Amino acid sequence: MAKVLVIADIKLGVLKSSTAELLSKARAIGAETAVLAIGSDIESLIPDLVNAGSDTQYIADDPGLELFSAGPYASCVVDAANQFNANLIWFGFSESGKAAAPRVAAQLSAACATEITDVEIEGGKIKVTRPAIANKVMQKILVNTEQLVAVVRAGAFEAKEGIKGTQNIVKLAAPEPDLKAVIKELVSDASGEIDLADADVVISVGRGARDQAGVDLVKELASDLKAGFGSSRAMVDGGFMAHNKQVGQTGKIVAPTLYIAIGISGAIQHLAGMNGSKVILAVNKDPEAPIFNVADYGIVGDLFEVVPILREQIKKIKS
Amino acid sequence: MKILATVKKVVDVELNIHVKDGAIVEDGLQYVINAWDENAVEACIRLKENNNAETTLVSIGVEDNTDIIRKCYAMGIDNAIHINDPALADADSSVFAKVLQKVCENGNYDLVITGKQAQDTDSGQTGIMLAEALQVPCVSNVIALEVTDDQHVKVSRLGDAGTEIVELELPAVVTVSDSINEPRLPAMRGIMMAKKKKINVMDLQALGTSIDEIRGDSPKSEIIEFMKSETRKAGQKFEGDAAEITAKVVDLLANEAKVL
Ligand SMILES: Cc1cc2nc3c(=O)[nH]c(=O)nc-3n(C[C@H](O)[C@H](O)[C@H](O)COP(=O)(O)OP(=O)(O)OC[C@H]3O[C@@H](n4cnc5c(N)ncnc54)[C@H](O)[C@@H]3O)c2cc1C
Ligand SMILES: Nc1ncnc2c1ncn2[C@@H]1O[C@H](COP(=O)(O)O)[C@@H](O)[C@H]1O
Numbered sequence: 001m002a003k004v005l006v007i008a009d010i011k012l013g014v015l016k017s018s019t020a021e022l023l024s025k026a027r028a029i030g031a032e033t034a035v036l037a038i039g040s041d042i043e044s045l046i047p048d049l050v051n052a053g054s055d056t057q058y059i060a061d062d063p064g065l066e067l068f069s070a071g072p073y074a075s076c077v078v079d080a081a082n083q084f085n086a087n088l089i090w091f092g093f094s095e096s097g098k099a100a101a102p103r104v105a106a107q108l109s110a111a112c113a114t115e116i117t118d119v120e121i122e123g124g125k126i127k128v129t130r131p132a133i134a135n136k137v138m139q140k141i142l143v144n145t146e147q148l149v150a151v152v153r154a155g156a157f158e159a160k161e162g163i164k165g166t167q168n169i170v171k172l173a174a175p176e177p178d179l180k181a182v183i184k185e186l187v188s189d190a191s192g193e194i195d196l197a198d199a200d201v202v203i204s205v206g207r208g209a210r211d212q213a214g215v216d217l218v219k220e221l222a223s224d225l226k227a228g229f230g231s232s233r234a235m236v237d238g239g240f241m242a243h244n245k246q247v248g249q250t251g252k253i254v255a256p257t258l259y260i261a262i263g264i265s266g267a268i269q270h271l272a273g274m275n276g277s278k279v280i281l282a283v284n285k286d287p288e289a290p291i292f293n294v295a296d297y298g299i300v301g302d303l304f305e306v307v308p309i310l311r312e313q314i315k316k317i318k319s
Numbered sequence: 320m321k322i323l324a325t326v327k328k329v330v331d332v333e334l335n336i337h338v339k340d341g342a343i344v345e346d347g348l349q350y351v352i353n354a355w356d357e358n359a360v361e362a363c364i365r366l367k368e369n370n371n372a373e374t375t376l377v378s379i380g381v382e383d384n385t386d387i388i389r390k391c392y393a394m395g396i397d398n399a400i401h402i403n404d405p406a407l408a409d410a411d412s413s414v415f416a417k418v419l420q421k422v423c424e425n426g427n428y429d430l431v432i433t434g435k436q437a438q439d440t441d442s443g444q445t446g447i448m449l450a451e452a453l454q455v456p457c458v459s460n461v462i463a464l465e466v467t468d469d470q471h472v473k474v475s476r477l478g479d480a481g482t483e484i485v486e487l488e489l490p491a492v493v494t495v496s497d498s499i500n501e502p503r504l505p506a507m508r509g510i511m512m513a514k515k516k517k518i519n520v521m522d523l524q525a526l527g528t529s530i531d532e533i534r535g536d537s538p539k540s541e542i543i544e545f546m547k548s549e550t551r552k553a554g555q556k557f558e559g560d561a562a563e564i565t566a567k568v569v570d571l572l573a574n575e576a577k578v579l
């Protein structure tokens with residue numbers, strides 16, 4: 001039987017939805033499941049880890065693990081993978097997962113695949129599907145090793161309601177700190193704003209908004225909808241939006257229920273970050289803008305005129 | 320200080336890419352320097368300008384890489400190595416990492432700068448696996464880099480909870496995001512000089528290794544099929560009176576898509 005170890009995605013002390021999604025998929029392929037939680041002061045997350053659908057919980061809880069450091073993080077994963085005898089080791093889509101997965105694979109001499117969207121096990125052989133070339137193609141990959149370390153693309157798997165695991169806690173020893181890569185500081189972006197990665201609605205602003213006034217206008221729509229507020233690279237380069245707000249290949253990959261692109265042309269690097277969204281609305285004054293090729297609904301118009309009307313109409317319909 | 324930038328030649332992602340019978344249709348494809356590797360090259364050249372570093376680039380590939388190497392020369396890179404061996408035709412990140420390991424062992428670089436990801440694989444593994452192979456520290460997704468002293472660099476990395484500032488002991492590997500810099504356009508003088516510069520082309524044997532040593536007898540994984548990606552279809556697009564079409568779309572979002 002396949003054994004899947006899911007690395008819990010924990011952000012600011014909260015267990016993210018990807019953990020339950022990955023565990024649901026593991027159960028769907030008939031695998032035995034374990035979860036590994038890494039951090040400091042995370043005991044209180046144990047009930048959530050069980051509820052997410054894991055049957056064993058490896059816990060690496062140590063003050064030295066408060067700030068992310070790829071070396072110690074990967075050591076914890078290798079430790080848990082060895083103890084559980086995992087043949088599939090899955091990270092949810094996160095910067096920590098992307099940094100740790102290749103290390104873990106190298107240490108285990110396992111195959112490694114990032115951004116997978118599907119997994120099959122056929123006659124004991126693992127096959128995975130993933131996008132490549134900026135999402136222009138999909139690849140099917142045959143794994144020749146017994147173990148696969150993978151990062152799962154945001155939104156690829158769905159969490160099934162009502163699956164509960166059983167509690168079976170295994171505490172891991174604290175890993176050695178990485179003395180050659182010392183984290184000096186974390187400039188936190190815990191701004192109290194809604195996290196793009198798990199917002200139900202994401203609104204992104206592009207170069208069409210021109211300046212701060214334009215950005216603020218779109219931001220008001222985002223607050224009305226309690227939406228995550230993101231951006232194309234153009235507005236990050238322009239200094240109007242923070243790096244961590246960028247949606248796309250270099251930025252965040254999001255898959256919300258509703259994605260609203262305002263004043264964004266739809267360059268492939270941007271599309272690669274949001275085309276897994278359930279419904280896409282685009283507002284752009286150019287009827288030929290490529291964003292309309294992926295948008296379910298398109299409004300051709302000047303955002304400075306359309307956004308205030310959008311706010312008004314949405315308020316009306318919500319009341 | 321000796322610095323190595325890794326540069327891959329990749330398919331131009333701006334062009335249409337077609338898939339037929341499980342393979343990519345080669346016809347009409349064009350190849351360019353991987354965008355993130357241009358950032359790696361730029362980062363190297365800035366270290367040359369500000370810290371007197373000696374810069375080398377390495378590109379591994381079975382195609383003619385002269386054009387992209389000349390471009391990097393024109394930007395200001397000092398030396399270039401091209402590893403060209405037919406045995407590497409289907410290589411993946413783990414194999415490239417092992418080849419790079421050999422290059423690094425021969426060259427004794429203080430710092431290796433790779434792109435965060437190759438645009439053809441979108442895999443983001445090579446630099447990190449190289450660091451593992453060399454047993455040196457590594458930070459990925461770097462958006463700022465500064466030399467602090469002979470033995471250390473300070474980098475900023477975009478992480479999940481914010482920007483992580485990390486001090487790395489050299490030798491080290493970093494993988495860079497496009498946020499780190501704006502690659503320069505080569506000046507005319509650079510382009511002229513680049514034409515005269517030599518490229519050190521080597522196969523695996525000249526590098527002191529073999530495919531068996533690099534990869535073992537079978538690859539860890541192999542691509543068995545390419546498929547079309549599930550492209551979204553263009554939906555309903557409305558033009559005309561802003562108030563009217565916006566009201567219409569809000570109604571559709573609420574009552575047809577049921578997402579409001
Ligand atoms: C390696 C690499 C990685 C990249 N990664 C990313 C990434 O992660 N995310 C990302 O977004 N980009 C990324 N890019 C950049 C990407 O290629 C585009 O340059 C960028 O997405 C463009 O941003 P934009 O759509 O806001 O700007 P533009 O392309 O300039 O588009 C602006 C749009 O606004 C419209 N507009 C103008 N005025 C108005 C108005 N008044 N009302 C309505 N519409 C208006 C215009 O018609 C146009 O379509 C990357 C590029 C590279 C090479
Ligand atoms: N064949 C290659 N030649 C030189 N550098 C490479 C090669 N393959 C990968 N790299 C480097 O490793 C980075 C990540 O590649 P990948 O793991 O394929 O996403 C790229 O941005 C390059 O800097």
